Amino acid sequence: MTGGGSCTRVALPQNSFIDPTASIDARQLSLGDCVYIAPFAVIKSPGAVRIGRETNLQDGAFVGGLSRIGDRVSLAHRSQIIDSTIGNNVFIGFGATVSGSRIGRGAFIAHGARINGADLEEGAYVPPGGSSPSGRVSEDLKSFMDEVLEVNLELARGYREMQDSRGVLSMIGPSPKTSWGREVAYPMVDPHNTLREVRVIGRVELRGRIEAGSATSIRGDEGFPLIFGRNVSIGKGVVFHSLKHSSVKIGDGVRIGDFSVVHGPIEIGEGAIIGRGCILLRAEIEGGRVVGDDSIIIGG
Numbered sequence: 001m002t003g004g005g006s007c008t009r010v011a012l013p014q015n016s017f018i019d020p021t022a023s024i025d026a027r028q029l030s031l032g033d034c035v036y037i038a039p040f041a042v043i044k045s046p047g048a049v050r051i052g053r054e055t056n057l058q059d060g061a062f063v064g065g066l067s068r069i070g071d072r073v074s075l076a077h078r079s080q081i082i083d084s085t086i087g088n089n090v091f092i093g094f095g096a097t098v099s100g101s102r103i104g105r106g107a108f109i110a111h112g113a114r115i116n117g118a119d120l121e122e123g124a125y126v127p128p129g130g131s132s133p134s135g136r137v138s139e140d141l142k143s144f145m146d147e148v149l150e151v152n153l154e155l156a157r158g159y160r161e162m163q164d165s166r167g168v169l170s171m172i173g174p175s176p177k178t179s180w181g182r183e184v185a186y187p188m189v190d191p192h193n194t195l196r197e198v199r200v201i202g203r204v205e206l207r208g209r210i211e212a213g214s215a216t217s218i219r220g221d222e223g224f225p226l227i228f229g230r231n232v233s234i235g236k237g238v239v240f241h242s243l244k245h246s247s248v249k250i251g252d253g254v255r256i257g258d259f260s261v262v263h264g265p266i267e268i269g270e271g272a273i274i275g276r277g278c279i280l281l282r283a284e285i286e287g288g289r290v291v292g293d294d295s296i297i298i299g300g
Contacts, residue, residue: 017159020169021199021215022057032071036156039199039217040237052088056152059199059217059239060259074148076111077239077261091145093128094261094279095296108137108145111261111279112296129296151222151244154178171195175202175221180244185220210234213258223247223264229254235276238262251287 010024016035018024026045032053041057043049044064052071057063061075065083072089075081079092082099086092090103093111101115104122109115112129120126124133125141137145158176162184163169172195174184187204189195198212202220208230212218216238220226223242228250235258242248242264249267256262257276266280269287274280278291282299285291 012160015153015157015160017156017163019159019199021171021217034153034156036152036159039201039219040215054149054153056149056156058152059219059241060215060237070105072149074145074152076148077241077263078237078259087122089145091141091148094263094281095277106137106142108141111281111298128298147244155221171198172200175219178221181221181224185224187218187220204228208232208252213237217241226250226264229270232256235260242266257293 010029010031013031013033015033016031018037019039021039022037022041024043026043026049028048030050034054035051036056038059040059041061047066049063050068052069054071055069055073057075058077060078062080067081068085070086070088073086074091076092076094078095080097084098084101086103087105089106092109095111096109096113098115101118103120106123107120109126110128113126114131120133123137125135125137127134158178162176172187172189174186177184185203187200189206190208192209193206195212197214198216200218203224204218204220204226206228210228210232212234213236215236216234218226218240222244223246226240226248229252231253232250233255235256237259238256239261240248246265248264251268251270253271254268256274260274260278263281266283268285271288272285273290275291275293277294279296283297
């Protein structure tokens, strides 16, 4: 079985799920049990790629070249792994890039980091936007990593069950039942919106007309609701998601550039402009503010 954008046939192991928008083009893909591959994730390799058990590739994540991904690894939204080996129990943050490197077991590569040609030891911590370790992974970060894994394991099982019962999932469709969201939830989409290459899932409210570029993911299956005002303009490859028990609120007239990650808890006020390639988490962006390209804003 394959995702909708795939070129490679993949036999899905137990409780694993590949979103229909994911793209897989590899000579061989070895996939472990309970793997979740989210909307618009990409695996592209001239050779063989291994993805270990209980691992997740989140929205827009990319695995390329001759790469091996261990067990219980989280590749967060729009992260990139190129010609690298990732050990077990590793977290790779939003928009982080790892190229030509080996990442030891239990490492934490924070959002927006850039690792090139490195050999990171077990338990290494790379800070947001960093290029080398600055210490060891704390107990709080270990707890966060475990929480991310458990959430994505439950989502993998839920989406797999939904796919098995419903067949091919639509671009605008429900989120599965989970321990924190006990009912199947459907998006509320203004009928004036035509979103042909956008994945909209779960507890999402598109209250007015919006424009959204291709390969944008609006996923209300963990934290919710995700609420969008009127006349919102979204670039291509943008990811909207939220941590459990938190929400995303986008005001009227907001503009968001290509390939950004907007992750709740977050609120963006009316008329704000978010540049290309930004990473926003636990933030409140006041109305009318202009956030420059490639900004990383992470609140407490």
